[in-house]
Every structure is written in C-alpha cells, then in structure tokens.
Amino acid sequence: MSYIWTLAEQANGHLKQVSFELLTRGRKLADSLDTKLASLLIGNGVSAEALRELILSGADEVYYVEDPRLASFSCETYSNIMVELIKTFQPHTILAAATSSGRTLMPYVAVRVKTGLTADCTELDIEETTGNLLQTRPAIGGNILATIKTPNHRPQMATVRPKSTRPPEPDADRDGKIINVPFKEEWLDGRVEFLGYRKDAGDFENIEEADIIIAGGKGMKKAENFKMLRRLSDSLEGMVGATRDAVDRGWIGYSHQIGLSGKTVSPKLYIGAGISGSIQHLAGIKTSEIIVSINNDPEAPLHKIADFAIVGDLFNVLPELQKRLEGGK
C-alpha cells in the first residue's frame, strides 16, 4: 500500500506548527488505510532533534532534502524536488498546509503530475468502499460544505486550513526512520529571483498563535474604541482580532482579520464584542474552545454558537470585565 505524505514547513531552520497539525490529519488517514505516514521537508538547517519530533508526532518516515539554497521558498525549485520524489515513491495522498507557500506549490505540482487538488480543506476522511480520500471544504463564502474526491488520479492532493485541527501529543516511544534525500543541482531553478524579505511594519500580530483573542466588529462603532479591546487583551495576555467589517472600515489592520477571508483561529478563549457573527467570521472561530459573545442584539448569530452569551451593551460590559481583571479577578 502506498503511503500518506504530509509536507512539513520550516522557516529559518525551525519547523512550523502547521507541520504537526498535518500529522494529526495524516495519521488518521494512514491508520484507516493501514498504511504508513511519511513527512517530507525541504529546507536548510533543521536539526536532527526537530526531525525526530515529526516522528514522535506520528510520522513513520521523514524525508529531508537539505541545502543552503533551499532556505527560502522557491515554487519552481521546490516543485522540481516534489515531482521527482512523487514519481519515485508514488504516494497515495499528499497533504500540505493552505499557507501562502503551500497554496502556491501544490497547484503547480498537481499540474505537473497530472492529478486533482482540493484547496483549503477543513475535513478529510477515507471513503470506506473505495479507499478514496474524501476532501471537505467550505465554498460559496462558507455557506456550503462541498465534499470532493479524486477517483481516478494519483496521488490525491489537498491543502489543509492551518489551525483547523490541533497538533498531536508527542509520543516519546514512537519509532521511525529519518531519510536524508541527497540534493541534486539540477533541481535548482533561478527563474524567479528572491531579492529580499521585509517584516510587516505597522500593527502586525500573528493572531493564529494566540491563546486568548478579544475580537471586535461593527458594533465597536469607531477605531478609537478598539483601545478598549487592546486594554482587555493586554490584561489577559491575549491578542486583538476583528471582523472583515471592522477591517474594511480601517479600524484595525488586515493581519487582525478573522474569518474565511482572513485568519482561522483556535484560541482557548475567544471573546467577540459587537460582532453579529456572519457565516464567514464564524467559520474562522469555530474551533475555539470557549466562545463568549457580547452583543445587545439577542438574535445575533454569534450568541447562538457561543458558550457564554451576554446580551448587553459592550460599552458597559467591557469596562466591567476590565475592572474585574484589574481588581484581582
């Protein structure tokens, strides 16, 4: 039986968290097909211990292609490597993260190996009767869920939405093989030249990593009122999120936008203030552990999926919460 593959990602020699989330997905598929799970990593300077973590988190084999010239993402070069490895090992299924690089590389590779690709999946399963991969993804602005399969082409390829699942608990007893794939000069493709990287100036925050998020919507009324959210999030050591409405009005930067057109988050605690809860926004928060909704409209959709709903004026509720936090709870 051919293997399930995940495509791990690294930056500056460190594995990204999404590499482990993919192993949660891949392990489940490999187990239901009774096959092995392999993780492919292309990059530079990743330590043996870090590669070992992929094994402890569920991979049976790790293929690592290393060279200083692979340190930053190049779609053309990375796809040359993937295409050769796919032709050599013929995996059953390849899962990659729906990040800017995953969503660039996978379409390119799918064309070259002449197979189908499903973008930004939120659920993956195996069809019992056929062993085909069932790929479920939101479409039409999150109003529908479509389940897609690739019945006659191999490998089956999908990108998976970051944060749509949690990474596995590492198991110190797990065993596996790390295979260093020798680098070939012929893989290098310098047609698109990397000139440099600039960090986002302004108010960039990586809200995908936050444990606590205080988010505001149209009900915040103006940019200045986001300071209330900022104060609350500082007290809670959290980060500030926003709906598309709030971002489109220029109240806060795009990096804070949560929802289908922004980030998917899965914090331990999400507090939404003045957010009615469009389906696009809700799609981005539904894996949160606890959802608290503050809105004076009792019919707000966010109330309906919340764990705790406060029907009330946020301009009254937020200061009250702040007072309680500062007053030693």
Next chain:
Amino acid sequence: MGLNLVVLVKQVPDTQNITGEAMKEDGTVNRGALPAIFNPEDLYALEAALRVKEAAPGSKVHVLTMGPPSAEQVLKESLYRGADSVALITDRKFAGADTLATSYALKCAIETTGKYDIVFCGRQAIDGDTAQVGPQTAEKLGINQITCVDHIEQTDEDSLIARRSIEGGFEVVKSAYPVLVTMTDEGHVPRTSSAIKVMTYKNKKAGDPEIPMWSIEHIGADFEACGLKGSPTKVKEIESVVLKAQELQMIENSDEGLSNLMHSLIADHTLG
C-alpha cells in the same frame, strides 16, 4: 516599447451579500439568491495591469473571462475602466471544469491572444476560494509565476519586480517575462469606470466585434481535457452549513452575571 498584458477575470456570485437561501432544496447552489459581480481581487489585477500600461506607453491590456454569455458584464466593466480589448471564452463543453481543466482552457485562450509579457489574475475567486487557477495556468503555459502580489514595484523592458504579501511580511522577487502574477486586494484601489467609455460600450453585447466569443475550436483546445471530462476532481456531495448550537449559557449583564462568568472561566482554567 509597450508590453502585452493579459488579465484573467471571473464573474462570481456575491457570497458576501447573500439574499435568501444559498442552496436550493435539490442541493444545488441557488444562483438567483446571489447577485453576480466582478470578482473583487480580479479588479485589483485589472488595476495593476492598467498601471503597468500607463508606466510603459504603447502597452495593451487584453482581458479574458471564461463563463456563460451573461459573463459579458465583467468584460464590459473592464472596457469601462480602460481595457483595450476583451474576449469571452464560452462553450457548453467547458461546463463542470475543475481548476485543472479551467487552467488548461485559459492557457489555450492566452496563447490565442498572441505574444504576451505579463498575465495578471486575482489571487482567488470568492465563490470557490481555491487560489489554484493562477499557479496552474502558469504551469500549463510553462512560465514563471509570482503569487499573492500586493504591489508591482517596477516593470522594465524584460523583467518586473513584485512584492509578495506572505505570513508576517513581504517577499520581494524579480522575474523575467513572460510571468504570471496573482494579485491580492491589498494593492492600489481599483479605479472607477470612465463615463465616456460607459457611453461607448454600454449597449454592446457578447458576440459584437468589441466582445468576441471564443469557442473551444477557436482557442484550439482539446475537448478531452476540458470541462467535466478533463477534471480529475469530482464533487461527491454538497451540504448547507448549519451552525451547531452549543450548550449556551446566558450571562446576565449585571454585577453578579459578570462575576459568575469570570468564575466559570477561571474554574475551567481558561483564565489564570
């Protein structure tokens, strides 16, 4: 010396402004409830192309779309904004195409326009949100690609410099022509229509010389690689999203209610 610029655009249902149910009872998408609009990121792609044209006099902007005859509307809107020529790729045989079959048809159409330097498209369409058609079209054409571009920083006679908007920052890359770029909606705000051009084109229809229709034969595409036949992925099922009700606890907006909320959050270790 001018550049030949091709822009790929799509007419999409406006998924942000749904009126009524998104799905019909038979499980198909209720297009009637969804007003048809110019895909937002494609407008940014058109804007980027028009700006390159302004910087490189003598350039031509050619806009292509694939869709039913009613998709003529996005081509007219492109003409209103300053496109030099447009074409509607339309044929029943294209129906049911996934991203692979779509990118093949687009590749054939782009090659039909003649020599091209830069192909622009939106990063993704708001109906499918796959972001796959851009990269796949580049690979079908066998040309370079730069995805998630927010600004074209410089265009020269034989190459361009573009800024990619990626997680936590920007990558600046340079590529020789021909190159395909996919544009995000973080760049230059698209211009509005020119009143004079609206007067010129508003009564034009698909099939008129200004809005030619290109069939599968016209673009020289292989029937087997188009539409449902050329699509490796198949839709198994579609369901409406129903938001699940949780064990909702209503918190009273009072001293006691808020204190109780804090205690609950502390008790299950969400806080503290």
